[in-house]
Amino acid sequence: MADVQYEQKSIEEIEQMILKVRMYDLKLEKELCYTLTEKAKLENDSYALAFSYTFLGDYYLAMRNNDSCILYLNRAKTLGETMNYQDLLVRIYNYLGMFYCSINDEFSAMDDYLKSLTMAEEQQNIAFMAAAYNNIADCFEGKKDFEKALHYYKKSYAVLKGSDKNGYSKAVALTNLCHCCHRSHRIDDLHNYLKAFDEIDQQYYTPGMQFMRLYSEAVGALSDHQLDIFYQKSDALFEMEKEMEDLLLVYQLFINICMDFLVLKNKDYAARCLEILLEVNEDEDVKALREIHKLMIKYCKIFDLHDELIEAYERFYYITMAIEDMEQATYSAGLYTKIELHRAKEKQNDLKKENEQLEYMMNIDDLTSTANRRSFNHMLKNERVQKAKSLAFAMLDIDYFKEYNDRYGHQMGDQALIEFGKTLIRYAQEDILPFRYGGDEFVVIFINVSEDTVLDFLNHVKTDFRGKQIAHHASPIEDILSVSYGHAYQATPQKDVEALLKEADYQLYKVKKARKKAS
Numbered sequence: 001m002a003d004v005q006y007e008q009k010s011i012e013e014i015e016q017m018i019l020k021v022r023m024y025d026l027k028l029e030k031e032l033c034y035t036l037t038e039k040a041k042l043e044n045d046s047y048a049l050a051f052s053y054t055f056l057g058d059y060y061l062a063m064r065n066n067d068s069c070i071l072y073l074n075r076a077k078t079l080g081e082t083m084n085y086q087d088l089l090v091r092i093y094n095y096l097g098m099f100y101c102s103i104n105d106e107f108s109a110m111d112d113y114l115k116s117l118t119m120a121e122e123q124q125n126i127a128f129m130a131a132a133y134n135n136i137a138d139c140f141e142g143k144k145d146f147e148k149a150l151h152y153y154k155k156s157y158a159v160l161k162g163s164d165k166n167g168y169s170k171a172v173a174l175t176n177l178c179h180c181c182h183r184s185h186r187i188d189d190l191h192n193y194l195k196a197f198d199e200i201d202q203q204y205y206t207p208g209m210q211f212m213r214l215y216s217e218a219v220g221a222l223s224d225h226q227l228d229i230f231y232q233k234s235d236a237l238f239e240m241e242k243e244m245e246d247l248l249l250v251y252q253l254f255i256n257i258c259m260d261f262l263v264l265k266n267k268d269y270a271a272r273c274l275e276i277l278l279e280v281n282e283d284e285d286v287k288a289l290r291e292i293h294k295l296m297i298k299y300c301k302i303f304d305l306h307d308e309l310i311e312a313y314e315r316f317y318y319i320t321m322a323i324e325d326m327e328q329a330t331y332s333a334g335l336y337t338k339i340e341l342h343r344a345k346e347k348q349n350d351l352k353k354e355n356e357q358l359e360y361m362m363n364i365d366d367l368t369s370t371a372n373r374r375s376f377n378h379m380l381k382n383e384r385v386q387k388a389k390s391l392a393f394a395m396l397d398i399d400y401f402k403e404y405n406d407r408y409g410h411q412m413g414d415q416a417l418i419e420f421g422k423t424l425i426r427y428a429q430e431d432i433l434p435f436r437y438g439g440d441e442f443v444v445i446f447i448n449v450s451e452d453t454v455l456d457f458l459n460h461v462k463t464d465f466r467g468k469q470i471a472h473h474a475s476p477i478e479d480i481l482s483v484s485y486g487h488a489y490q491a492t493p494q495k496d497v498e499a500l501l502k503e504a505d506y507q508l509y510k511v512k513k514a515r516k517k518a519s
Contacts, residue, residue, distance in 0.1 A: 011039055014035060018052075026062055049362065054073070062248050064288070090125060097135055101142070113136050117136075130156045137149045150181070160173060177189075191220065214233055247280040254276050267299075362374060365421070368418055370434050371436070376443060390450075391446065393445060394443065401440040408474075423465045427464075432457055458487060462482070465483050488500050
């Protein structure tokens with residue numbers, strides 16, 4: 001949801017802030033993206049909307065939320081390709097490649113990486129040329145082809161080496177080179193790449209860069225058989241992991257170092273790695289779970305844990321059997337988007353409405369799927385409202401929503417808003433139109449219906465949402481989420497729409513004030 005403290009900033013300022021914070025403050029990246037999404041729609045700025053979708057995809061990629069990631073990246077791709085936003089497309093294709101690689105679809109990943117590389121070369125965009133080479137190398141490393149992986153990692157670093165900027169990209173390239181050299185026993189090369197970390201300006205180090213360097217130093221010490229230093233660096237990694245927001249990076253590095261602990265037959269350290277890997281895979285991505293359970297099976301074999309081994313094999317079997325079904329679910333958002341794109345193109349060809357898809361995106365709230373504030377503003381000027389024989393507004397919000405967010409976190413808060421949006425949509429009709437007004441506040445327009453119909457709708461919504469029994473132990477009125485509403489109704493032909501809306505808002509204010517006194 002949009003953050004009020006950033007709403008006064010310009011679109012350009014928010015875009016620059018997103019670029020600045022995305023490497024070290026994922027929570028802020030998400031808040032800024034949602035703020036940008038709402039501003040872009042209100043100001044009819046399709047570039048800013050594509051920008052916000054791109055970085056929401058980036059955020060959800062780091063958080064290992066596959067469904068949300070592919071949803072936003074496909075929306076960004078739709079806008080980027082329709083409006084020919086070349087500077088965004090080079091980034092979008094790169095993120096799409098990373099998404100497909102994370103679910104082990106290397107062919108789709110390679111296709112997007114090559115698109116990104118071609119565009120980066122045309123634009124002479126060093127950062128994304130390097131990113132494409134790096135990610136192509138990742139595909140080969142995933143298949144244990146370290147020779148080809150090293151070839152492309154070297155190309156990635158060579159592109160970056162002469163630049164004073166792109167410190168994070170350099171750290172990524174060097175970490176991958178160190179890891180590959182460690183796995184292929186190229187000790188001298190590994191030391192050279194470790195020294196190259198010193199060429200990155202220390203004042204620009206992000207937590208992620210520090211985390212990567214620490215990992216590289218650990219595997220460097222292990223390659224030199226300096227086990228005391230290796231365990232010292234590993235302990236520091238375990239400690240730093242607790243503060244890391246980039247769960248994808250944590251997963252990638254710990255899946256590697258866990259194997260080292262197994263080779264060393266260090267039961268405690270391997271167990272800690274496995275525990276962390278399961279924690280960062282909270283969304284239970286089956287592809288990641290399969291890799292983790294491969295390590296668990298090795299762990300049980302090495303340490304002769306017979307009962308646990310049987311259990312690990314059973315879990316591995318069920319995970320393997322579930323992968324095909326889970327892949328279908330993972331790809332469904334992407335497939336659906338392709339179908340919608342095909343339909344949109346048909347409509348463009350038949351009806352010459354090239355902006356139909358864009359207009360739809362501009363008018364829908366991305367989180368709740370209700371119509372948004374921009375759509376509401378347009379509706380107020382619509383003939384249906386202006387010439388209605390009767391008109392009503394209702395303002396609704398979730399009780400003690402700030403306390404809910406503070407207690408359960410913003411992700412649970414977003415889910416609560418989604419559930420409330422579903423409730424409103426369920427009871428919406430042709431003449432009963434719900435909109436997300438902002439934050440946890442929603443507005444409903446009632447056109448040519450009786451006041452009894454208005455009250456029936458509001459009571460149904462309130463009862464239905466309360467019936468979901470969403471726990472809210474920080475609420476002073478009851479232990480579940482609930483909603484309050486206020487409405488204003490006018491049946492006379494002459495209507496002051498703004499005054500009627502203000503009256504509905506005032507009625508909600510009175511309800512909330514009375515509620516606070518009662519609690």
